[in-house]
Amino acid sequence: MRASMHRAASAALTQLLQFAPPDSPRSLPCSCGSQARYKEQRSKPVLTIVGLVTVIRPYYLCSRCHGGQFPTDSELDIVNTEFSPGVRRMQALVGQQSSFDRGRQELQLLAGIAVTTKAVERAAEAIGADIAQRDQKEIDRALQLQLPLEIGPKVPVLYILLDGTGVPVRKSETEGRQGKNQGQPARTREVKLGCVFTQTGLNEEGYPIRDVGSTTYVAAIETAERFGKRLYVEAWKRGWSQADQKVVIGDGAEWIWNIADQQFPGAVRSLTSSTPANICGTSLAPSILWTRPHNNAGFSAISPNSTPARSKS
């Protein structure tokens, strides 16, 4: 039934995507400064979420620079691609969950859409690059001028947790980088991970509980300075300026407390000897942040601006 509905829908959609030749104007401005003249109708296949369709639309060609253009493709958001925006969104979604090939299989299973592994990779990376660019713009803007005050419900306790962890990368990504062992080339790059979450309640043992679903994440392979700004923008969006209590959690790494100094002065500092990256990661499943400390792995809240020290409690 699904397959036949897809066939019917893609046939109907193809009918809607037959664009007529232009009456006027028969020419368009070209990026070279000259004019591109209407040349002919051209067709291309486009894979949509209901299957393969054929788009027919006007083609314009510039006689000076020989650049061609399809204005309809810009309107439909299918410039230089044979995948509809809906399919690209799906590809990016499955592509960021696990391997690209696994994503391809999931698309087939869940949506009945057959694509190549490479197509999943391309769409996921293109949307990823787009997101990264927009994030960077936002960070730049935030640093140039004061961020607008976020108006929302007041947050009793807002936490920032940050850590770094090595991720295996291709050889080309570690070229010229010193590994942990003297004389050995680096095999990993450090990805910095930060999460922001709220806490309003305690569990029956009196330990604070992270509010379910309140965690947002930022991550990047970049310098501590840049990452500090990225995390600052995220914290701001979550209402950092309006929180009654602000807490920064991290391990003993120096860069973490440098970021705390620069971006989050005045926050309560909480030092953990267990691995914050693991705690960050587990938030997707359990909502309890602190369990009863065992061995030496505990948290300690210490007064603002004092040097963090490991806790035995």
Ligand SMILES: [Zn+2]
């Ligand atoms: Zn031109």
